[in-house]
Structures are given as structure tokens and as C-alpha cells.
Amino acid sequence: MANVTLRNVRKTYTGGFEAIKGVNVDVADGQFCVLVGPSGCGKSTLLRMVAGLETVTGGEIDIGGRVVNQIEPADRDIAMVFQNYALYPHMSVYNNMAYGLRNRGMAETEVKSRVEEAARVLELTSMLERKPRQLSGGQRQRVAMGRAIVRQPKVFLFDEPLSNLDAKLRIAMRVEIRKLQRRLNTTSIYVTHDQLEAMTLADVLVVMNGGQVEQVGNPLAIYEKPATTFVASFIGAPPMNLMSTRADEIKSQLNGAATEAGILGIRPEDFVITDQTPAGGVALPLTVEAIERVGAETFIYGSREQEEQRVAATPGELPPGEVIVRIPGTEAPAIGARIRVAAIRPKLHLFSGDGRTRLEA
Numbered sequence: 483m484a485n486v487t488l489r490n491v492r493k494t495y496t497g498g499f500e501a502i503k504g505v506n507v508d509v510a511d512g513q514f515c516v517l518v519g520p521s522g523c524g525k526s527t528l529l530r531m532v533a534g535l536e537t538v539t540g541g542e543i544d545i546g547g548r549v550v551n552q553i554e555p556a557d558r559d560i561a562m563v564f565q566n567y568a569l570y571p572h573m574s575v576y577n578n579m580a581y582g583l584r585n586r587g588m589a590e591t592e593v594k595s596r597v598e599e600a601a602r603v604l605e606l607t608s609m610l611e612r613k614p615r616q617l618s619g620g621q622r623q624r625v626a627m628g629r630a631i632v633r634q635p636k637v638f639l640f641d642e643p644l645s646n647l648d649a650k651l652r653i654a655m656r657v658e659i660r661k662l663q664r665r666l667n668t669t670s671i672y673v674t675h676d677q678l679e680a681m682t683l684a685d686v687l688v689v690m691n692g693g694q695v696e697q698v699g700n701p702l703a704i705y706e707k708p709a710t711t712f713v714a715s716f717i718g719a720p721p722m723n724l725m726s727t728r729a730d731e732i733k734s735q736l737n738g739a740a741t742e743a744g745i746l747g748i749r750p751e752d753f754v755i756t757d758q759t760p761a762g763g764v765a766l767p768l769t770v771e772a773i774e775r776v777g778a779e780t781f782i783y784g785s786r787e788q789e790e791q792r793v794a795a796t797p798g799e800l801p802p803g804e805v806i807v808r809i810p811g812t813e814a815p816a817i818g819a820r821i822r823v824a825a826i827r828p829k830l831h832l833f834s835g836d837g838r839t840r841l842e843a
């Protein structure tokens with residue numbers, strides 16, 4: 483059991499590319515921390531630095547009160563689960579799990595007891611004699627987990643462990659990993675580019691962009707109060723609608739301070755279809771361009787009457803003038819219909835014109 487603290491951690495690769503530009507993160511003992519961000523944001527680099535697989539070019543990595551910058555991976559008391567599982571194909575499931583323990587010279591009775599306990603927890607007991615090729619993707623993933631568990635490390639590190647699984651199995655394994663982590667109560671750091679996986683797994687969510695941390699916190703708190711337009715559009719699908727507060731129709735509905743802000747954000751589910759303009763809210767006329775019915779809810783893609791300038795570049799950015807509205811149920815207006823949608827003040831997000839600062843609505 484251990485906390486993990488990153489203090490102003492930096493990484494410049496040979497050749498001069500600065501992949502990590504001063505990251506501070508604190509993961510308390512037993513917490514599940516998820517690093518999320520788009521491809522190339524540096525999340526794998528950061529995880530590999532914690533593991534000791536990449537050198538640290540600045541700052542400190544502290545595991546359980548000990549700075550580990552100069553400590554070999556094998557001596558850091560961590561266990562890593564990789565995307566490709568990295569199982570030995572010629573060894574049985576049992577031997578795959580036992581290998582690392584035997585390498586450390588552990589007595590065979592202790593090896594047996596740890597492997598059998600991990601197999602029981604992971605429901606692999608009946609498969610211990612099989613080779614990896616005789617297992618499904620999900621079972622291989624569990625063997626990879628088992629190999630980490632038997633080590634009884636202070637910290638688990640996961641590098642996109644579910645990305646080779648199909649959508650259904652990903653969800654099942656996501657739930658399994660969370661249950662297992664709660665049971666073992668082992669501090670964990672998990673890398674993914676999937677914001678939904680990140681939201682559902684994390685105690686502490688770290689949203690990264692361009693080698694820096696955009697926001698750290700509880701996933702729901704981040705969803706409710708994103709610090710930047712990058713976070714606003716990366717966390718949540720479909721993404722938050724972002725529009726310029728200087729568009730005439732919007733400016734007329736916001737008070738002075740708010741119109742100075744620059745960018746107004748409204749999540750698709752925070753709109754209602756209504757002819758009223760709620761006090762302290764914003765209403766928009768839309769022409770319905772497309773409808774998607776997804777089981778119990780419906781997405782309406784609407785266009786605003788007026789063209790507007792593009793707002794600060796963000797990952798899930800919608801085309802200018804397009805608004806997504808998410809409503810429960812399957813009843814929806816017809817394509818081409820003109821509707822009005824509105825959202826009230828607690829659901830309005832305001833950001834500075836460059837998208838870098840959240841302002842009070």
C-alpha cells in the first residue's frame with residue numbers, strides 16, 4: 483500500500499521533444515487514478531516513468547514516501563498490466579503467473595498459494611493448465627491481471643489494458659477491474675484515451691493535453707465544472723456545445739459580464755425543447771438537421787440560424803453553428819422542423835475567449 487506523488491515531472495526525449503512539461507499529481511493510498519487524454523498527450527510516457535521504463539528528466543516521482551527516480555523498475559514495488567498482455571505463449575496459465583515469483587526466489591509453497599488465490603479471485607482456477615492461445619481475449623486479460631496480483635505490489639499500473647477487447651467485453655472487464663481494485667485496495671494508475679472508461683473507473687481523474695495536466699479531480703466534479711474548453715469537450719459524449727457569447731442572439735440574453743466571457747458551453751442533455759425563454763437562461767432557435775435514436779434517448783442535430791465564428795480549438799469541437807441536443811425517449815421533431823431549445827443558468831458554462839479559464843456563470 484502506498485501513495486504516489488508526481489512533483490513537477492518532466493520528460494524531454496533524446497532529440498529534444500518535450501513530452502511531459504511539468505506534471506503534479508497526488509494519488510492517495512488505495513485510490514484509483516486514471517490518466518486520460520487524446521493520442522500523443524503523454525499519458526503512456528508518464529506511466530512508463532512511474533514504472534521506471536523511461537528516465538525522468540526533471541522533477542520527482544515518489545512512491546510510498548520514497549523518491550524512485552533512480553530506482554530500477556524491479557525494485558519499485560509496482561506491477562504493470564500491458565495492452566498486449568505480454569504473456570509467455572509456451573507457458574501454462576499457472577506458470578505465467580508463477581514465473582515472476584519464482585524468478586525472485588520465492589518458495590514453491592508460497593508461489594502455489596498466491597497463484598491459486600489469484601486464480602480463485604479471477605475465476606481462472608479451471609484454466610490453470612491451459613496455454614494463452616487456448617484462452618479468449620478476456621481470459622488472457624485476466625491472466626495478465628493475475629500476474630500483477632500475485633506480486634502483491636504497492637501500486638498497479640495499467641497501460642490501456644482493455645483496448646484489444648471488443649466493446650461488450652471491455653465494459654465487463656472494466657467492471658471487473660474496478661471490483662478487484664476495491665477488494666484489494668491497491669493504489670492504481672490507469673491510462674486510457676477513452677473518456678467513458680476514465681469517468682467510470684477513476685477516483686481521481688487526470689485530464690492531459692499536450693504534455694500538461696488540464697484538470698485533476700473527481701470525475702463528476704470535472705464533468706460538472708470543466709476548467710477549460712478542452713476538458714469540456716473531451717469529457718462527455720456527445721461533447722459539450724460551445725458557442726461564442728458574441729453571437730447576437732446569445733449576447734442579448736446574457737448579462738454584461740457573461741457576454742465579455744467569450745465562450746458559452748451547454749451540454750447536450752441540459753437543453754429542453756420549449757417555446758419559453760427561461761429567466762436567467764439561454765434559448766436558441768434551431769433547424770433540425772438530423773435525428774439519432776439510441777435506445778432510450780434521442781440526439782437532435784440542429785443548426786443555428788446565424789453563422790458564428792469558430793471558438794477556441796478543442797478536441798470534440800462541433801462545426802460552427804451546429805448544436806447537439808440530447809433528450810430522453812424516442813419522440814423527436816421532424817427533420818427540417820424549426821424548434822427552440824433552452825438551458826437554465828446553473829447549466830451554463832462560461833469560459834474566457836481562449837478557452838483556458840472557466841468563469842462563473
Ligand SMILES: Nc1ncnc2c1ncn2[C@@H]1O[C@H](COP(=O)(O)OP(=O)(O)OP(=O)(O)O)[C@@H](O)[C@H]1O
Nearest residue numbers: 495496499501520521522523524525526527528675
Ligand atoms: N522514444 C521517443 N522519442 C521521441 N518522442 C517520443 C518517444 N516516445 C513518445 N514520443 C512522443 O511523445 C509524445 C507522447 O507520447 P505518448 O506515447 O506518451 O502519448 P500517449 O498520450 O500515450 O498517446 P497514445 O494514446 O497514442 O499512446 C508523442 O508526441 C510521441 O510522439
